[in-house]
Amino acid sequence: MYYVATGERKELTLLLLGETGVGKSTFINGFINYLQYLSLQEAKDGESLWLIPSSFTMTDDNYEERKITCGHDSNEVFTVGQSATQSPKTYVFNTPDNSVRIIDTPGIGDSRGIAKDKENMQMIMSHLSSYPELHGICILLKPNNARLNVMFSFCIKELLTHLHKDACQNMIICFTNARGTFYKPGDTLPALGQLLQDMNKHDQSIDITLNKDTVYCVDNESFRFLMAMKHGVNFSDKEQADFDASWTKSVDEYARLVTHISTLKPHTVKDTLTLNSARRSILDLSRPIAEISKAIQNNIELEGELEAITKVSTQFACFLKKNAIAPYNDVVLDYLDHLIRVEEDKVAVRGNGGELKRLQDLRRTYSKEIEVVQKAIREH
Numbered sequence: 001m002y003y004v005a006t007g008e009r010k011e012l013t014l015l016l017l018g019e020t021g022v023g024k025s026t027f028i029n030g031f032i033n034y035l036q037y038l039s040l041q042e043a044k045d046g047e048s049l050w051l052i053p054s055s056f057t058m059t060d061d062n063y064e065e066r067k068i069t070c071g072h073d074s075n076e077v078f079t080v081g082q083s084a085t086q087s088p089k090t091y092v093f094n095t096p097d098n099s100v101r102i103i104d105t106p107g108i109g110d111s112r113g114i115a116k117d118k119e120n121m122q123m124i125m126s127h128l129s130s131y132p133e134l135h136g137i138c139i140l141l142k143p144n145n146a147r148l149n150v151m152f153s154f155c156i157k158e159l160l161t162h163l164h165k166d167a168c169q170n171m172i173i174c175f176t177n178a179r180g181t182f183y184k185p186g187d188t189l190p191a192l193g194q195l196l197q198d199m200n201k202h203d204q205s206i207d208i209t210l211n212k213d214t215v216y217c218v219d220n221e222s223f224r225f226l227m228a229m230k231h232g233v234n235f236s237d238k239e240q241a242d243f244d245a246s247w248t249k250s251v252d253e254y255a256r257l258v259t260h261i262s263t264l265k266p267h268t269v270k271d272t273l274t275l276n277s278a279r280r281s282i283l284d285l286s287r288p289i290a291e292i293s294k295a296i297q298n299n300i301e302l303e304g305e306l307e308a309i310t311k312v313s314t315q316f317a318c319f320l321k322k323n324a325i326a327p328y329n330d331v332v333l334d335y336l337d338h339l340i341r342v343e344e345d346k347v348a349v350r351g352n353g354g355e356l357k358r359l360q361d362l363r364r365t366y367s368k369e370i371e372v373v374q375k376a377i378r379e380h
Helices: 024-036 040-045 114-128 150-161 165-170 188-201 221-230 237-262 269-295 302-323 332-350 354-378
Strands: 010-018 054-059 065-070 089-094 098-104 136-141 171-175 215-217
Touching (some): 010 024, 010 150, 010 237, 024 054, 024 098, 024 237, 040 221, 040 237, 054 221, 065 221, 114 269, 114 332, 114 354, 136 165, 136 237, 150 332, 171 188, 171 237, 215 237, 221 237, 269 302, 302 354, 332 354
Parallel strands (some): 010 136, 136 171
Antiparallel strands (some): 054 065, 089 098
């Protein structure tokens, strides 16, 4: 076992966030194994451990596909492009020193569209309301994303938009599948650094330092390797040696991660929830403001009511500007424009414009919402 007990267990809560397909569920299964078994050999000799059902396909020495599956859960759906995790779910496991509570979440960038992403974020916020504090907020990334494309920017900003600026002190960045980049962040780190720098230039409060305390590189392929071996798949001695080294490296990184978040002042979840409520309130109040503004031409007595509602909206806007990492996701329209262009190409081939119209309507809706938030902030 890797840990030696030092006394009463400390409770730690870790929120996982990331793009669809980045490997959050595999990260959790790796977590429990790497904290339980010091070496790959010890894991092979020990009991199979997994918290979340996992399914993947690999090719054996005869180039025949083998599907490796462990467990079943209706909350996990293995459909390409969709978030495997359908709703937030909390998993708890113990080490001698800590009781670790990990919150798994649906991924951002779901192939079912931006409306599904918004729905998933609402589910995440609702789930967080059950917990008073977070010790760590882990954003999972793949290490080989060299370009600041619209999808990458949308996913990062969508996550940051929903967090209170005080949460920056509890953020960590974990790079998955890092064996291929020599257990370093790879090309993604400069792209991420550029994105955060650009946000700071636009007066958005990004107090996130990228250094050894906040950046972790793990290789959860070792967990898959273990599951494949336990399903009877044979590997060469060299492959086993490679994954044994990968396992040892990941053990060290996960242990370092737990040690780090255990030293942090927890983020108060209520602060993040209040922030998102303020944003929703601004949008909700925009409709009566617009309706009263029209009706006021015929009824001057409504001026007082308009002033009162506008004052409340302004107070919410002031709170949002002061406390949000980003008041709104300013990349969402670029992301929708990208999706619209892709759909226009499809329509040119198959002639069905239903999805294109839906995306165009969605863009108008989000454009209006951004305009409402921008106006409320400007007038605060």
